[in-house]
Amino acid sequence: MTYINQYRIYLRRLGDNVRNFLKKAAEFMQGRYGHDKLNTFIWIIAAVLYVINLFVRSPFIVIVILLAGALAVFRSLSTNITKRLYENNRFLSIYGAVADFFKRQYMKLRDFKTHRYIRCPYCKAQLRLKKRTGIQRIHCPKCNSDFKKNIYF
Ligand SMILES: [Zn+2]
Numbered sequence: 279m280t281y282i283n284q285y286r287i288y289l290r291r292l293g294d295n296v297r298n299f300l301k302k303a304a305e306f307m308q309g310r311y312g313h314d315k316l317n318t319f320i321w322i323i324a325a326v327l328y329v330i331n332l333f334v335r336s337p338f339i340v341i342v343i344l345l346a347g348a349l350a351v352f353r354s355l356s357t358n359i360t361k362r363l364y365e366n367n368r369f370l371s372i373y374g375a376v377a378d379f380f381k382r383q384y385m386k387l388r389d390f391k392t393h394r395y396i397r398c399p400y401c402k403a404q405l406r407l408k409k410r411t412g413i414q415r416i417h418c419p420k421c422n423s424d425f426k427k428n429i430y431f
Contacts, residue, residue, distance in 0.1 A: 309357055310354070310355050310356065310357055311353060311354060311355070311356045311357070311358075311359050311362040311363075312354055313354055314353075314362070314366045315366060315369065315370060315373075316353070316365060316366045316369040316370075317350045317353055317354060319369065319373070320346050320349060320350040320353075321346075321347075321350055323346055324343050324346040324347055324350070327339050327342060327343050327346070328343055331343070353365070382395065382404065385406075389406070391409070392408065392409055393406050393407060393408060393409055394406075394407050394408075394409050394429055395407075396416065396427055396429075398416075398418040398420065398421065398423065398425070399425055400418065400421050400423045400425070401418060401420050401421035401423070403418060403420040403421070405418060405419075409429075410429065411429050411430065411431060412428065412429065413426055413427070413428045413429075414426065414427050414428070414429055
């Protein structure tokens with residue numbers, strides 16, 4: 279019986295300690311920036327470099343991993359939230375552009391037999407046209423302009 283009571287007291291204390299720790303951690307993070315997509319990206323880069331380094335074993339890669347980790351921790355704990363948000367938005371727009379580029383390349387390959395992707399010279403919109411070779415009159419539905427384009431193959 280006394281053992282059970284001691285165990286209950288032990289569990290209660292453990293619970294109190296965990297709650298205290300979480301409270302202190304929450305207080306510590308008050309007014310700090312926290313996590314974002316850019317930090318996720320930095321951690322993924324660090325993880326990839328770590329795996330590469332298992333094979334390559336370069337002190338240079340170790341330094342880059344440590345710097346990347348330090349940067350991500352610094353950004354999470356930073357109190358300059360405006361600047362961190364700006365960095366994250368810059369990252370998201372560059373990441374989006376790169377992702378779009380690869381998506382377009384994939385679609386060009388996928389539709390190579392049936393369609394051609396052409397950029398409107400006036401509004402830069404991507405147009406998806408049925409494949410026809412030779413000089414084509416093309417109408418852009420986005421900006422309503424007409425132009426000619428020679429499709430070679
Ligand atoms: Zn257009």
